[in-house]
Amino acid sequence: xxDASGVATSTQDDRGPRSISRNRTRADRAYRGIALAGGMVTxxxxxxxxxFLLVRSAxxxxxxxxxxxxxxxxxxxxxxxxQFGIAAIVxxxxxxxxxxxxxxxxxxxxxxxxxxxxxxxxxxxxxxxLVDLLAAVPSLIYGLWGFFFxxxxxxxxxxxxxxxxxxxxxxxxxxxxxxxxxxxxxxxxSLMVVPISTSVMREVFSQTPQGEKEAALALGGTRWGMIRxxxxxxxxxxxxxxxxxxxxxxxxxxxxxxxxxxxxxVISPHILxxxxxxxxxxxxxxxxxxxxxxxxxxxxxAGLTLFLLTLGVNVIASFIVSRSRSGSGIxx
Amino acid sequence: MSLDVNDPAVRAETxxxxxxxxxxxxxxxxxxxxxxxxxxxxxxxxxxxxxxxYERLAPTSGALGFVICWVLTFxxxxxxxxxxxxGPLVATDRxxxxxxxxxxVSLLIPLVSILVYIVYQGLHALTVSFFLRxxxxxxxxxxAKAGGAAHAIxxxxxxVGIALMISVPxxxxxxxxxxxxxxxxxxxxxxxxxxxxxxxxxxAGLFIYAIWLLQFHHSFSxxxxxxxxxxxxxxxxxxxxxxxxxxxxxxxxxASLALGSPEWRTTWSVVLPTARSxxxxxxxxxxxxxxxxxxxxxxxxxxxxTMNWNPFSGPQQSLPLFVWQQYQLGGGxxxxxxxxRAFTGAFALIIVVLILFVIARLFGRSKLSAR
Numbered sequence: 287x288x289d290a291s292g293v294a295t296s297t298q299d300d301r302g303p304r305s306i307s308r309n310r311t312r313a314d315r316a317y318r319g320i321a322l323a324g325g326m327v328t329x330x331x332x333x334x335x336x337x338f339l340l341v342r343s344a345x346x347x348x349x350x351x352x353x354x355x356x357x358x359x360x361x362x363x364x365x366x367x368x369q370f371g372i373a374a375i376v377x378x379x380x381x382x383x384x385x386x387x388x389x390x391x392x393x394x395x396x397x398x399x400x401x402x403x404x405x406x407x408x409x410x411x412x413x414x415x416l417v418d419l420l421a422a423v424p425s426l427i428y429g430l431w432g433f434f435f436x437x438x439x440x441x442x443x444x445x446x447x448x449x450x451x452x453x454x455x456x457x458x459x460x461x462x463x464x465x466x467x468x469x470x471x472x473x474x475x476s477l478m479v480v481p482i483s484t485s486v487m488r489e490v491f492s493q494t495p496q497g498e499k500e501a502a503l504a505l506g507g508t509r510w511g512m513i514r515x516x517x518x519x520x521x522x523x524x525x526x527x528x529x530x531x532x533x534x535x536x537x538x539x540x541x542x543x544x545x546x547x548x549x550x551x552v553i554s555p556h557i558l559x560x561x562x563x564x565x566x567x568x569x570x571x572x573x574x575x576x577x578x579x580x581x582x583x584x585x586x587x588a589g590l591t592l593f594l595l596t597l598g599v600n601v602i603a604s605f606i607v608s609r610s611r612s613g614s615g616i617x618x
Numbered sequence: 619m620s621l622d623v624n625d626p627a628v629r630a631e632t633x634x635x636x637x638x639x640x641x642x643x644x645x646x647x648x649x650x651x652x653x654x655x656x657x658x659x660x661x662x663x664x665x666x667x668x669x670x671x672y673e674r675l676a677p678t679s680g681a682l683g684f685v686i687c688w689v690l691t692f693x694x695x696x697x698x699x700x701x702x703x704x705g706p707l708v709a710t711d712r713x714x715x716x717x718x719x720x721x722x723v724s725l726l727i728p729l730v731s732i733l734v735y736i737v738y739q740g741l742h743a744l745t746v747s748f749f750l751r752x753x754x755x756x757x758x759x760x761x762a763k764a765g766g767a768a769h770a771i772x773x774x775x776x777x778v779g780i781a782l783m784i785s786v787p788x789x790x791x792x793x794x795x796x797x798x799x800x801x802x803x804x805x806x807x808x809x810x811x812x813x814x815x816x817x818x819x820x821x822a823g824l825f826i827y828a829i830w831l832l833q834f835h836h837s838f839s840x841x842x843x844x845x846x847x848x849x850x851x852x853x854x855x856x857x858x859x860x861x862x863x864x865x866x867x868x869x870x871x872x873a874s875l876a877l878g879s880p881e882w883r884t885t886w887s888v889v890l891p892t893a894r895s896x897x898x899x900x901x902x903x904x905x906x907x908x909x910x911x912x913x914x915x916x917x918x919x920x921x922x923x924t925m926n927w928n929p930f931s932g933p934q935q936s937l938p939l940f941v942w943q944q945y946q947l948g949g950g951x952x953x954x955x956x957x958x959r960a961f962t963g964a965f966a967l968i969i970v971v972l973i974l975f976v977i978a979r980l981f982g983r984s985k986l987s988a989r
Contacts, residue, residue, distance in 0.1 A: 310881070317882035321799045324791025325807035328814045328856070331849060335821065338828040393721055400722035404715060413722070415979055420729055422903075422975050424910025425819075426938050427964055430945065431732045434739075434952060442680055477728050508711035531816070538818025540913035541942065566820040570913050589824040593817065600816030604809060 335593060343587035346370075346580055354587060360551055360568075364580040372588050374551045378468060378563040379592075382543065383536035385472025385557060390479040390536075391529045397480070398487035398528075402494075403513060414488070421481035429545030432474035437546070440470050444558045459559040466548040468562035474546060475539050479532035486531060486607065490524025491517055527607030534599040538592065540566035565592040656699050657716075664692040693717060733968070740965020743958040748966075752935075753923040758947045762958035767966065769925040770940035773840055774970075776929040777919065777936055778909050780844035781851055786901055788848075789855030790890075796856075797863040798885050808860075815853035822849040823914025830918075840929030843919035843936065850911060851904040858903055862896030863889060895981045902978040906971050912938040937967050 310318070347354060349366055357371025364370055401413050444464040451457045464470075494517050502512040518525075544567035548560060569585050569592075576582045668688045693713060700709035743762035749771065756765035792811060796804050826846040830836050866889050874884040890897070915921070920933040921943055941963040948956035 314881045317880075317885070318799050318801065321791055321795035322801060322803065324788050325795035325803065325810075327788050328792060328807065328810040328852065331852075332810060332814055332817075334829065335817065335825045338825055338833070339821070342828045342832065393725070396718045396721035397725055400718045404718060405722075416726065416729065419972075419975055420725070422906045422910075422971055423729075423732060424912070424938060424967060424971060426910060426912045426941055427732060427736060427968055430941070430960070430964055431735055433950070435731065435735045439682055442682060446683070480725065508707060510711040510714040511707075513714075534816040538816070538820070540818065540820045541938075544913075545945065566818055566913065569820050569824065570916055573917050586824060586828060589821050593821045596816050596818055596821075597813055600813050601809065604812040 332597075336590070339586050339590040339593060343583055343590050346583035346587045349580065350584070350587075354584075355591075358551055358553055360584070362575070364576075364584055366580070370584055372565065372591060374553045375563045375565050375568050375588065376591065376595075377553050378547075379537055379565050381557065382468050382472045382475060382539075382547075382562065382564055383533055385469060386475035386479050386536040387529060387533055389473060389476035390483060390532055391525075393476075394480050394483035394487055394528060394532070395525060397484045398491055399513065399517070401484075401488050402491035403509070403517065414485075417481045417484050417488075420477070421485075425478065425539060425542045426545075428474055428478055429542035432470065432542060433545050436474065437465060437470055440473060441465065444469060448558055456555055456557050459556050460554075461559070463560040464558055466546060466560045466562070467558050468547070469557045471543050471546045471562060471564075472557075474542050475536050478539060478542065479536050482535050483528035483532040486528035487521065487524050490521045490528075490607070494520045523606055523609070527603045530599055530603035530606065534596045534603065537599065538566055538596050539564070540570050543567040544570045565589075652703075653712075656703065657696070660696040660699055661692050664688060664695045667691060667695075689720060736961065736964050736968050739958075739961035740963075740968075743955075743962045744965065748962055752925045754925075756923070758954075758956050760955060762955040762962070764955075765959075767935075767937065767940050767959075767963055769922070770935040770937045770963065771966070772925065772927065773919065773929070773934040773936040774909060774938075777840050777844045777847060777915075777934070778905055780841060780929060781847035781908055782901065782905065784844070785848040785851040785855055785904060789852050789900070789904070790859050790897065792852075792856040793859035793863055794885055794890075796860045798881075798889060811853050811856045814849075815857065817849065817853075818913075819846075819850055819911050820913040822846045823917045825849070826914065827917040837931070838918065838920035838933045839931055840919050840926070840934035840936075843915050843934065844929065846914035846918050847908040847911060850914070851908045854907050855900050855904040858900035859893075859897055862893045862900060865896065866892045899978045899981045902974050902981070906974040906978065909970055909974070910938055910967060912942050915939045916942070937963055937970070941967065 346364075349364075350357070350370060353369070354371045355376075356373050357369050358374035360370045360372075360375075361368050397417065401410055401417075405413055441464045444467065445462075447457050448459055448462075448464075498516045498520075499512055502516050503509075507515065543564045547562045547564065547567060549563050549568060549571060550561035551563065552561075554561070565588050569589055572581070572585060576585055665688055668684065668691050672684055672687055693716065696716060697709050697713045700712050704712075745763050745766075747763070748766040748768075750768050751766035752769035753765045753767075792807065795801065796808055796811075823846050826842050826849070830842045830845060831838070836842065870888050870892060871884055874888045875881070879887070915936055915938065919936060919939065921935050921939045922933040923935070926932050926934045941960045944956045944960035944963060948954045948960060951957060
C-alpha cells in the first residue's frame with residue numbers, strides 16, 4: 287500500500303462512506319411517470335369505451351328496459367313504443383361462435399401438438415409463420431372467399447348432414463335452403479379462430495418441462511403415451527385459455543359474418559338453414575340506416591353488450607392462462 | 619485387477635463381449651423402409667377401395683366427400699396393418715401421429731385456396747388505371763375496368779400512417795412500463811392490454827363515432843378512422859414490443875446502470891436501440907392488422923367515390939371500405955362489374971398484407987440471428 291492511497295482512505299474514513307441516494311433524479315421520475323401514463327392509456331381507453339357506449343345507449347335502454355335482452359324483434363324504424371331487443375341476435379352470435387369453436391378447438395390442439403412435438407425442428411418456424419399468416423388475412427377476405435368459394439362446397443356438406451344425421455334436432459331444417467346459414471358462417475369464423483388458439487396452445491405445450499417428457503419416454507412410453515401423460519395435462523390451462531380467447535374473437539367477428547349471413551330476427555335451432563345474425567354484423571349492416579335517434583342508440587346498446595361480453599371472456603381467458611401452472615410466464 | 623488394453627488377449631475378449639451374436643443396432647428414431655412401405659401401401663389401397671365403393675358402387679359423388687372418405691379409410695387401414703405388424707400400442711401411437719399430421723397439414727388448404735382464389739378473381743379487372751384513377755362518375759353498371767381505387771389507396775395510406783403515429787409511441791411506452799419500469803401496476807396494465815386486444819373492431823368504430831362525431835361534433839373523416847384503427851393497433855404493438863424488450867439481455871441494462879447512467883438513459887440509449895429490429899416487427903404486425911380492418915371504417919371515414927387528400931375533413935375512402943362497398947353494390951352476383959372491382963380491391967389488399975407480413979418476418983429473422 288503506498289502513501290497516497292493511505293491518505294485517501296483516512297480522509298474518507300473521516301467523512302464516512304459516501305451516502306448513496308435511493309431517491310430517483312427528477313428526470314427518472316418523469317420517465318417513470320411517462321411510462322406509467324403510456325400503460326394507463328389502455329385502461330383509460332377501455333373505461334371511455336364503456337362510458338360513452340353507456341351514455342349513448344341510455345335512451346334506448348330507457349325505452350326498452352330489461353326487455354332489451356329478452357325481445358327478439360327489431361323493427362326497421364324504432365319509436366318510443368316499438369318492441370326491440372337483442373335476444374335473437376345474441377343467440378345467433380353465440381351459436382356461430384360455438385360452431386366455430388367446435389371445429390377450431392380440435393384443429394388447434396392438433397396443430398399446436400404437431401408444431402410443438404411432431405414436426406422436425408427445422409419446420410417449426412415456417413409452420414408458425416404459416417399459422418400467423420392465417421391470422422393476418424383480413425376478415426373481409428375471409429368473408430368474400432367464404433361466400434363465393436366455400437359456400438357452394440359447404441352446401442353439399444349441409445345437405446349430407448341433414449339427410450343422414452337429420453334425426454339430431456339441430457341438423458333438421460324446415461325448408462331446404464342451405465345458403466347463408468349459421469353453419470357456413472361458423473366454419474369461416476373457425477378459420478379465423480384457429481391461428482389465435484393455436485399460437486397460445488403451442489406456446490404452452492412448448493413450455494412442458496423437458497425432464498418430465500424424457501422421463502415418460504425413458505419409462506418406455508410411446509410418443510402418444512408421453513403426450514397424453516405429460517404434455518396434455520400440463521397444457522390444460524393453455525388449452526382452455528386458448529379456446530376462450532378464440533371465443534372472444536369469434537363473438538366479435540364482424541365483416542365476414544356480415545357478408546355470409548342473411549340476417550333474421552327469429553330464434554331457430556336449425557343451424558343448417560339459411561338465416562342467422564350476429565351483434566357485430568347487425569351493427570355494421572344497420573348503421574347506415576339508423577342515422578341518429580333511437581335506432582342509433584339501440585345499436586350503441588348492442589355494441590355495449592358485445593363489448594362487455596368479449597371483455598368478460600377475454601379477461602377470464604387471460605386469467606386462466608396466466609394462473610395455470612403451465613402458463614407461468616406466458617403472456618397471451 | 620487392472621486390464622491392459624494393449625494385451626491382445628484382453629482386446630479380443632472385450633471385442634467379443636461387445637459384439638452381440640448378429641442383431642443389428644436399433645435406432646428408435648430412424649426412418650425405416652418398412653414404415654414408409656406400410657404408409658404408402660395403406661394410402662394406395664385405401665384410395666383404390668374408396669374409389670371402387672364411392673365412385674362405382676355407392677350412389678355418391680363429389681370431391682370433398684371422396685377426400686373425407688379416403689382419409690378415414692386410410693386411417694383405418696393403416697391402424698389395422700400397424701396392429702398386425704407392431705401390436706396395438708405402437709399402432710395407436712402411429713395412428714395419432716398420422717392423424718395430427720393430416721389435420722395440421724390440411725390447414726394449408728384454406729390458406730392456399732384463399733390466396734389462389736383472390737389472385738385469380740382479382741386479375742380479371744386489374745389494370746394500371748386501377749391504381750391511378752378514382753371512382754368519380756363511374757356507375758355500378760359500367761365496365762369493371764373503368765375507374766379505379768387510387769382514392770382508396772391514398773386513404774388507406776394516410777389513415778394507417780396517422781394510426782401508426784398515435785399507437786406506436788403509446789404502445790412502446792406501455793411496453794417500456796411493463797418490462798423496464800416494472801412498477802406496482804405492471805400486472806394490471808398487462809391485463810388491460812390483453813383485454814384491449816379483445817375489443818371487437820366494430821366496438822372501436824362505435825366508440826369513435828360516439829366520442830368524436832357525436833360528442834365533439836366533428837364530421838366523418840380519415841382522422842376519425844385513424845383513431846379507431848389506433849385503438850385496434852395499440853395492444854398488438856404493446857404486446858409484441860414487450861416480448862421483444864424481454865429478449866434484451868439484462869447484462870446490458872446492468873452495465874449501463876453501473877456506469878452511472880440514469881434509468882431513462884438506459885432505456886433510451888441501450889434497451890430500445892438493441893431491440894430496434896424487433897420493434898420494427900411489432901410496428902409492422904400492427905400495420906398488417908390495421909390495414910385490413912373494415913368494420914370501424916363504416917362509421918368513421920364513411921367512404922366516398924372521389925379523391926380526398928385531406929384526412930382531417932370530409933369522408934375518405936380506404937381499400938377495405940372500397941371492397942366492402944363494391945361488394946354490396948354487386949349484391950352477390952358473380953361476374954358483375956362491382957363484383958370484379960371488389961375482388962381487384964381485395965387482391966390489392968392481400969398483396970399489401972403479404973408484403974407487410976414478409977417484411978415483418980425478415981426483420982424478425984435478423985433479430986434471431988443476431989442473438
